[in-house]
Amino acid sequence: MKCRKCGEKASVHMRQHKLALCKEHYLEWVPEQTERFIKKYQMFTPAEKILVAVSGGKDSLGLWDILIRLGYQADGLYLGLGIDGGINYSHESQSLTEKFAAQHDLKLHIVDIEKEYGQPIPVLAEISHRGHGKPCAVCGLTKRHEMNRIARDLGYAVLATGHNLDDEAAVLFGNTLNWSSEYLLRQGPALPLADGLARKVKPLCRFYEREMTAYCVARGIEYIYEECPFAEGSQSIYYKELLNQLETTRPGAKLTFYLRFLEARKSGELFIEKDIERAHLHPCEKCGQPTSAPGMCSFCRTMEKVSSVPAS
Amino acid sequence: MKCRKCGEKASVHMRQHKLALCKEHYLEWVPEQTERFIKKYQMFTPAEKILVAVSGGKDSLGLWDILIRLGYQADGLYLGLGIDGGINYSHESQSLTEKFAAQHDLKLHIVDIEKEYGQPIPVLAEISHRGHGKPCAVCGLTKRHEMNRIARDLGYAVLATGHNLDDEAAVLFGNTLNWSSEYLLRQGPALPLADGLARKVKPLCRFYEREMTAYCVARGIEYIYEECPFAEGSQSIYYKELLNQLETTRPGAKLTFYLRFLEARKSGELFIEKDIERAHLHPCEKCGQPTSAPGMCSFCRTMEKVSSVPAS
Numbered sequence: 001m002k003c004r005k006c007g008e009k010a011s012v013h014m015r016q017h018k019l020a021l022c023k024e025h026y027l028e029w030v031p032e033q034t035e036r037f038i039k040k041y042q043m044f045t046p047a048e049k050i051l052v053a054v055s056g057g058k059d060s061l062g063l064w065d066i067l068i069r070l071g072y073q074a075d076g077l078y079l080g081l082g083i084d085g086g087i088n089y090s091h092e093s094q095s096l097t098e099k100f101a102a103q104h105d106l107k108l109h110i111v112d113i114e115k116e117y118g119q120p121i122p123v124l125a126e127i128s129h130r131g132h133g134k135p136c137a138v139c140g141l142t143k144r145h146e147m148n149r150i151a152r153d154l155g156y157a158v159l160a161t162g163h164n165l166d167d168e169a170a171v172l173f174g175n176t177l178n179w180s181s182e183y184l185l186r187q188g189p190a191l192p193l194a195d196g197l198a199r200k201v202k203p204l205c206r207f208y209e210r211e212m213t214a215y216c217v218a219r220g221i222e223y224i225y226e227e228c229p230f231a232e233g234s235q236s237i238y239y240k241e242l243l244n245q246l247e248t249t250r251p252g253a254k255l256t257f258y259l260r261f262l263e264a265r266k267s268g269e270l271f272i273e274k275d276i277e278r279a280h281l282h283p284c285e286k287c288g289q290p291t292s293a294p295g296m297c298s299f300c301r302t303m304e305k306v307s308s309v310p311a312s
Numbered sequence: 313m314k315c316r317k318c319g320e321k322a323s324v325h326m327r328q329h330k331l332a333l334c335k336e337h338y339l340e341w342v343p344e345q346t347e348r349f350i351k352k353y354q355m356f357t358p359a360e361k362i363l364v365a366v367s368g369g370k371d372s373l374g375l376w377d378i379l380i381r382l383g384y385q386a387d388g389l390y391l392g393l394g395i396d397g398g399i400n401y402s403h404e405s406q407s408l409t410e411k412f413a414a415q416h417d418l419k420l421h422i423v424d425i426e427k428e429y430g431q432p433i434p435v436l437a438e439i440s441h442r443g444h445g446k447p448c449a450v451c452g453l454t455k456r457h458e459m460n461r462i463a464r465d466l467g468y469a470v471l472a473t474g475h476n477l478d479d480e481a482a483v484l485f486g487n488t489l490n491w492s493s494e495y496l497l498r499q500g501p502a503l504p505l506a507d508g509l510a511r512k513v514k515p516l517c518r519f520y521e522r523e524m525t526a527y528c529v530a531r532g533i534e535y536i537y538e539e540c541p542f543a544e545g546s547q548s549i550y551y552k553e554l555l556n557q558l559e560t561t562r563p564g565a566k567l568t569f570y571l572r573f574l575e576a577r578k579s580g581e582l583f584i585e586k587d588i589e590r591a592h593l594h595p596c597e598k599c600g601q602p603t604s605a606p607g608m609c610s611f612c613r614t615m616e617k618v619s620s621v622p623a624s
Binding site for chain 2: 176177178179181184185238242245246249253256257260261263264267268269270271272
């Protein structure tokens with residue numbers, strides 16, 4: 001197969017776009033497309049300060065790299081979760097993130113959850129009894145809270161995450177199987193600002209996971225290959241597998257599923273419009289972040305519970 | 313496992329309901345549930361005349377049997393499609409349908425497509441060049457048209473089909489993958505009357521396919537085991553397989569997917585309301601059935617095309 005732009009040997013073939021590109025043109029195409037998505041979904045402008053949530057994985061490091069190449073003001077935020085899992089997971093991913101930041105002379109904020117809250121994520125999860133024996137619920141809650149907190153405290157207007165199409169399609173698939181109105185009416189590539197929160201954007205939402213791998217490999221970005229050791233057996237991985245089956249027999253099925261959903265949301269032909277974000281929200285009495293819970297937000301309630309347990 | 317009602321050995325276990333029943337109580341439960349669905353979705357009353365579309369398969373013969381047991385006025389309609397497929401498919405299914413009607417002393421209308429329109433379905437499909445080499449598109453079009461025609465001509469208020477949950481969930485799944493507003497806003501267990509058309513209802517829409525098999529076996533109903541020979545490799549069978557994978561790991565997933573969709577439609581929390589049925593419809597200038605196409609409906613246009621081809 002030949003590169004559509006120069007006719008040389010192609011190194012990446014995107015069946016869903018009927019497009020093949022050589023390495024050089026692929027490395028041009030990815031930022032061009034990202035720029036297109038940023039504008040299409042009105043994510044941010046060059047004048048805004050962006051905080052990129054980086055985990056050391058291919059998606060977030062790839063995103064940071066692309067935003068810098070496009071000339072955006074993008075700093076990084078690494079959350080040290082304290083996950084080992086027999087592979088030194090958090091330590092490795094932090095090293096790779098720091099290395100990337102140093103190589104490109106970028107500003108990286110690091111928050112160590114254990115230093116902030118007394119315990120690493122797996123222990124916080126255990127003490128708080130949330131999430132059926134897996135730390136994923138507490139981890140998600142904590143990451144959301146900390147990203148919002150740091151963005152607000154440091155004055156970032158925008159919080160960018162590396163969610164790719166496989167991530168977004170899997171979430172959409174799960175929400176669709178349950179027809180969860182609350183989530184279906186909110187999911188999208190750019191969440192509007194809620195009071196006191198940075199705008200959340202997902203500039204990679206139209207790239208397949210394998211495209212981000214190809215981008216990082218072609219760019220020579222060192223990222224952590226391992227998934228989080230707790231991700232194994234998760235529902236989202238199961239949904240990704242089902243969607244990949246579909247994709248294999250019908251190239252583009254995943255992309256169509258996600259894009260037609262966004263179109264249906266936008267057109268008003270299928271879904272009602274609802275200002276979900278602002279409905280029933282008030283500031284948490286402890287941290288001030290918007291919450292729908294009475295009194296304190298879930299995160300602060302969880303941390304209260306944790307801090308009331310005597311250290312063992 | 314024991315029958316929940318009598319404690320005897322259970323013969324059917326419905327994991328999605330956490331319910332096991334012996335043969336005798338299963339044969340009571342199925343009509344009771346059907347009656348519940350008929351009322352819940354306001355399908356019809358005992359005063360109305362119902363035309364049941366019967367194919368000789370387990371679902372439609374099962375449905376006819378249940379409706380008669382419940383005391384409804386249900387006559388049958390068999391459409392002779394002229395499909396052989398090396399297994400004498402249409403002939404066998406017609407014999408089984410006639411046998412069932414005779415055994416229960418029921419009124420059965422038979423329409424032979426070849427006699428009405430000059431050719432059996434596979435030839436009509438070939439001549440009309442619809443459906444990418446498969447007769448399924450023309451078959452579906454013809455069946456819909458003929459069911460509507462006979463119901464109207466013979467004065468039936470209601471047209472009942474044997475679609476089960478697996479059928480409905482697969483259709484919903486396909487419509488969801490494409491976020492097809494037109495179909496998503498219309499799909500349901502009871503379609504309201506459009507001008508001149510009988511109300512279309514699906515009283516079995518909450519039974520799993522295997523439950524209908526169990527019902528027919530337990531009732532001793534002879535039905536055609538084979539699927540239509542043209543169904544192999546169809547999209548709907550592929551979707552059924554994917555949904556069955558989901559069901560295996562999470563019993564009830566198929567039912568939840570369908571029921572929550574119906575709830576979301578009804579609640580107004582997710583979807584807009586739209587009078588899809590009556591939008592842009594006018595009577596076909598040839599047959600008088602409502603159509604959105606200008607002039608003639610798709611069926612009449614297809615048949616015009618077919619009749620203009622000289623017999624070979």
